[in-house]
Amino acid sequence: MFFQHVYDKSLAQGSYIIGCQATGEAIVIDAQRDIDVYLDIAKQNNLHISHIAETHIHADFLCGSRELAAVTGATMYLSDEGGEEWQYQFLHTGLKDGDVIKVGNLSLEVLHTPGHTPESISFLLTDHPATDKPVMVFTGDFVFVGDIGRPDLLEKAAGLIGTKETGAKQMFQSLKKFAALPDYIQLWPAHGAGSACGKALGTVPGSTVGYEKIRNWAFGYGEDEKGFIDYLLADQPEPPKYFAKMKHLNKVNRPLLVEVPKHPKLSKEAFIKAYEYGLKIIDARDKADFAKGFIPGSLNIQGNNSFSTWAGWLLNYQEQFMLVCDDNQIEDLTRKLMRIGLDNIYGYISDVHNLGMELQTADIISIDEFKTYLKKDDVRIVDVRGETEYEAGHIERAENVFVGTIPDNLDKISKDKQVIIHCQAGDRAAIAYSVLAKNGFRNVKNFSGGMKEWLASGGETITCKEPSCIEA
Structure with a gap:
């Protein structure tokens, strides 16, 4: 058997190519959109991709x-579970x-494992020349290393009100099916640490069923369904705005992009005309260079x-x-954008200083200067982190x-x-500063050191359970 895990760090997304070396056939599970990686792997290992599958x-x-x-x-093999509303339309x-x-x-046996979404399935792999017992399970967004898939995305990202409680109950039952698998089976999920598909995903790429039953919080509730659901639905990170668009495009017919496009480097005249x-x-330079x-x-x-x-949060489809980036960045950025369907790149430039236009600069302040503003009534401190991070501990006021x-x-x-962001x-x-500058805010300063520098300097924080926070 041939096996290779393909991991996209930019989205913390894992896909898999598994092949039978005796027949030369291979299957790809949960492929990313820039498909040349799978074609290259197959070619290098004398395989032809005959099967394609998705977990949800x-x-x-x-x-x-x-x-x-x-x-x-x-041939594409896709879930027909979950009811009429959760069917692929192609x-x-x-x-x-x-x-x-x-x-x-x-062979890959299909397990219907709803919870994250109603149609979610997992694949239980058996390598028959070696054994008639299963050796791997590909769980998609069902069970991760150290966590499980969140059931609230359909409600928060796609606006399907009332689905998160149903999904949480389904997840509770699906975990019993997972727990019944032999402990030795290897676990290969669709995401790792950094994904917004859960709140505590592990950093290692794979695990085993037995190890997850020991260390994964989701298996510690026994028959306490309510306690499980309350914890599962609490403190999930904000789902990026583009998630609803992906949910739609992955379900319906859409234009295909079978090669990584090459975008032109724009002349000064072409760029200025498009700008006007x-x-x-989108300026992809380091935040320090952008600020200058x-x-x-x-x-x-x-x-x-x-x-x-972040592009998915701030761009529409x-x-x-246009992009501002180095010549050696454009292919990588193109891949990252096409993986979420942002294909409307007009072109790029690599130098903002030869355009002949007046540039703006960002007002970056040190921690010492930041502290001088903390007690002033005419100053607003804005923490642009996620709600869960903020509630866990933030600077007073x-x-x-x-x-x-x-x-x-x-x-x-x-x-x-006066507004100070961090x-x-x-x-x-840095993203927030540029958004505010674009929208005409001029009295903004950026405490770039943020909570990391604040805490390192001995700065105190409060939580949203403290009276001073509630009163604010």
């Missing part, structure tokens, strides 16, 4: 199953609980592993946009406006008073 209708990335099927001619081979997919001398026409600019000089109206989303997530929702909550931030370590505050 994904919300956090645009699955590449259809691109891969279009190129290879492989041609595929449907799967139900107990069905078996055969890939050469390998109103195209949005940026194009008015541009948004600073650094080209790191969080790039696509109808507008064209700081208000919480999450960076991803700032464009929809500009009325909560004063244009008349996050944990500076990256999210």
Whole structure:
């Protein structure tokens, strides 16, 4: 048997290619959209991709199953569980609980494991030349290393009110099916640490059924369904705004992108013309370089592993946009964006200083200067971290406006008073600063050191259970 785990750090997303070396057949599970990685792996190992499968209708990335099927001619095997509302709306081979997919001398048994979503399935793999007992289970967003899939995404991201409690109850029952599997079976999930599909995902890529039954919090509640549900639904991170779009595009017919597109480097004249026409600019430079000089109206989303997530928060799927990045970054950023369906890149430039336009600078302040503003009544401190982070501990008098929702909550931030923003370590505050600057806020300072520097210097925090926080 051939096995390879393909991991996309930018979305903390795992996919798998498993092959029967005797017959040369292979299956890909939960493919990312830039499919050349699977084609290269198959070619290098004398395999042909004959089967493609998904564990569920994904919300956090645009699955590449259809691109891969279009190129290879492989058959797509997708869930037909979950009821009429949870059916894929394009041609595929449907799967139900107990069905078996055969890939050469390998077999994958389908387990219906609802909870994260109603149609979620897992695949129990047996390598028959070696043993007739299963050896691996591919759980998608059902069971992670150290955590389980959240059942509230359909409600929070897609607006399907009332689904989170139903999903939590289904998850409680599905875990019993998982717990009945032999302890030695290897666990391979669809996400790792950093994904918004859970709240405490582990950093190691895989585990075993037995180890998860010992260390995963979800198996510690016995028959206490209420306690389990209360904990599962509490303190989940904010689902990125683009999740609802992914949920839709992964379900319906959509345009395919079978190759990584190449975007042009724009001339000064072409860029300025597009800028004056109103195209949005995403500046992917380091936050320190952006602060020293940026194009008015541009948004600073650094080209790191969080790039696509924040782009998904702040861009819509109808507008064209341009990038500011180095020549050696453009392919990587293109891949990161296409993985969530943001394909409307008009082009890019690499130098903002030769455009002949006046650049803006960001007002970055030190912790010492930050402290001088804390007791002033005409100053507003805005913490742009997530709600759960804020509630766990924040600087007294700081208000919480999450960076991803700032464009929809500009009325909560004063244009008349001095505003000072911060996050944990500076990256999210840099995004927030650029959003506010784009929307005409001029009295804004960025305490870039954030909570990390505040705590390191001995700064105190309060929680939202303390009277001073409640009164604020």
